[in-house]
Amino acid sequence: MTAIVNVFLKEGVLDPQGKAAHHALDSLGFAGVDDVRIGKQIVIKLDTDDKIKAEVEVKEMCETLLANTVIEDYTIEIS
């Protein structure tokens, strides 16, 4: 199975990279951009076919290493 983890700064925590990209989009004339957030995507190949087991394991990976939950939120998609 493959797990796709997306890690983003929490709502309310200023994202300086997102802000810079937002500013650049404005400068390039792209109107109507309300907000830009930049995060990272981590793709993990797992040697199991058990989706529930995979979810539990990847959640633990996120809490332990992949995200710093003081400043970041994460989402997990498993397929």
Added chain:
Amino acid sequence: MKVAVLRFPGTNCEFDTQYAFEKLGHTTELLWHENETLPSDIDLVVVPGGFSYGDYLRSGSIARFSPIMKAVTKFANKGGKVLGICNGFQILTEAGLLPGALKRNNNLHFISKHQHLCVINNNNAFLNQCNEGEVLNIPIAHADGNYYIDEEGFKKIEENGQILLRYSDEEGNPVVVNGSVTSIAGVCNENKNVFGLMPHPERALEALLGSEDGIRMLKGLSA
């Protein structure tokens, strides 16, 4: 006093840190991150600056799982003194030994310059040789020094006197350098035996090189 200076792949301030503590008359020992224990006669552990593990994932996020960090956590939990400078500060926040986290600087730049700092609290084993309100001149050099802590956490560290240093102008008024919450440059843990700061006191030891204010800061740890 005997000082252990840790070394991870990518650490680059370990020799300056050794030089600083030896200049103050202490014995130092470099410890590779694969060590699982600290020598039993260590009085202070310093986690020096650099780019451990290339700052991959997040600064300090991988180094905090090194074997030596288990021993450092145990040492700190028993009341042992630990100081983290720059990348060392990032490692200690990632390890949960210090509150908050360090994010990318608001202007996205690597900032490298001399910076004034205002001493906010000297009632601790680190800054006891400095006066509250005193302004120090210490170099900073970082891309991820933007200190973040949520409101509740901030209240707690403020009330408990854990805010040690703020970036300031020459008069001691706080200034925005990297976007840190209330310009925080250094904090300590609740028990006041683990200290972290982004500025580099080990680079401020000689008047000839711009400042010797780092001596007074580091002296406190052995007072």
